[in-house]
Amino acid sequence: MPTVIGGVTIASRKWGNSVGGLIASLPWIAGPIMLFFTLEQGVDFAVSSVKGIMMGVIGILGFCFAYIYSAMRHKWYVSLSLAYLSFVGVTIILKNFEDYMGLNGWFILADILSLGGLVIFPKVKPEKGESKRLKFDIYLRMIIITVFVALITYLAKILGPTWSGILTPFPIITAILAAFTHYTQGAYGTSLILRGMLTGFIGFAAFLFLQAKLLPNFSIALAFLIGFIVNIILNLLMRAFVKRFL
Template sequence: MNVLLLKVTLMPSVIALITLAIRKWGGKIGGLIGSMPWVAGPILFFFILEQGKPFGIYSIQGSMIGILALISFCVSYSAFSRRFRWLPTLLLAYAAYTLTALVFNYLQLNLYVSYALVIVSVLLSLRFYPVPNGPLVSTRRLPFDIPIRMVVATLFVLAVTGLAGILGPKWSGILTPFPIMTTILAIFSHTLQGSTATISTLRGLVIGLLGFTTFLFLQAFLLRDFSVAASFGLAFIVNALINLAASRIW
């Protein structure tokens, strides 16, 4: 199997389909769709292909830290988007992401505690999520926005998987949920539709983290006894069911 060819064909296709889905179904549903493991799943798959199953399984602990940092990014970007344009908002959100990742990496929590902490963090963030303070701006589109998203996401996957051997499983895992997809969604919705659309999209993504986190958590156990296809398939179904239930609750 030509792994490089798979990387440069799979990721652009996924990004294009997600973008079209968000345009069709709007912010909240788009955020839920975007929170599915479209990027993290392939990255974990490539870790396993190139580094082996033990590497992939061990990276999941780091992924829990990365998800905590992702929650921090979403909440921060949503809050600051009400006052600033996209660039200062993005820099502040990245600062929140980095600080969160460093703090929880220092704490050295085990997988079970990390998973529970992520679930609690999602529920708390939804309880106190920033409220939009402006009207929804009509949709505008930049030329070539889908190709831009495709290229950025693909380059990120190539970088993380290419550096996995140097970074090791923990930091590779931490970077797996790095908000590359979320950054793309946030910048384009913020620039083209304003803060209200951005907050709606990112809140939908945070809701979807309940299923996304469970998908990765289950891999730490399913991959020990099942094939990659079976492990991913079973966990993906659980992810989708959780997202469906969460969308009805919130």
Template sequence: MNLLLLKLTLIPTIVALVTLAIRKWGGKIGGLIGSMPWVAGAILLFFILEQGKAFGIQSIQGSMTGIMALITFCLSYAIFARKFTWLPTLLIAYVLYTLTAVVFDYLRLNLMLSYVLVLSYVVLTLYLFPSPTAPPADGRRLPFDIPIRMGVATLFVLIITGLAHVLGPNWSGILTPFPILTSVLAIFSHTLQGSNAAIVTLRGLVMGLLGFTTFLYLQAHWLPEFSVATSFGMAVVINAFINVVVGKIW
């Protein structure tokens, strides 16, 4: 199948299904589902198909930096969502995301240390995360909101994968967990249901990053030994298992 056609069909389908999952099961479960490697895993797959397996493996170190920045995005959006509307909240969260990415990229930590730091940061963030002051409000739905979400997420993926050969594996990896789906979910939850809904959804996403980070970490070790399908398949099962456990603990 043509890769462009795959991008134009796979990514919007993922966004639509995650959106429907949130509507059916609520922010926490929806956030856990949304944190699975649907978009970032697809981006890694496109890196491998377009730039080669070595490029994809090298990008994983950068992805750890990107996850650190993503956690900062989620925490900062949740904190400022109570004070501001979605646009200033999003801009503040993007600024803090960028600062985190730049700092950790400068430190150039090895993969194992980065993995441990990300897991520690997730746990710390869950303890610092603001609690909703009330149950999320029953939200109105904008006309064509699912197609809008699908279009925004697909555009981001096309840009990131299209620039991969220019950015190189490190910055391509950093941008792999860029809050594409996260931003879409946060904005729509915040706008349609209020800050409490955004907080619940983002907390669920952060919870799911324990499994998602493990998924990417395992790719660095398994992709050299196994086919892409086998490596991704085994890691997705482990990712899902971790999400189930985390969902019961928190």
């Protein structure tokens, strides 16, 4: 995880925030946590957690919208607080509707909302002024993300599959990228990285959906490999779609 967040940061600086956000949307956190769920709690636990993770994906959409609308008016810490409140609020509401839809329904809903979110995501105008650069920011990102992954994995038995699933996509990598980008580049740079992440959410949801279908019947390695390949293909297709039509 430290390597991932460091790599995403470097990619954002080299190829732009949109590409960095798209790379960040890959299952860098959810994948390893699901792997640990499978190895430690069993396949049934991991599969049961997928529906919760889908709810968490929808919660991240709420996080992204709350952050960017706040970022256009407020500092990073205000935006981050409001975004986390949005994530928590959305996931609590969705938890009450957990039994009204099966996995297929949550997958379709996550895809529809992700695509709709891309269409209506606000376009922020570039700001004047030079970008800031923080010392040791990559190392800070590495520490934060490592602590989070370890904590969620440790709490899995206590939380149960649904809440463990909801917290698996908890916007820690999204928050790190958004807050650091907001502080150093302003709302415009933040909008690019969040929009890049939204572009990859359909592929991310597909990865999760495939794990629920493949893990009971195939090896962990094969299930994850197929899911990751499909995720990458969908990300590339979505990026081409966004560049052409949005």
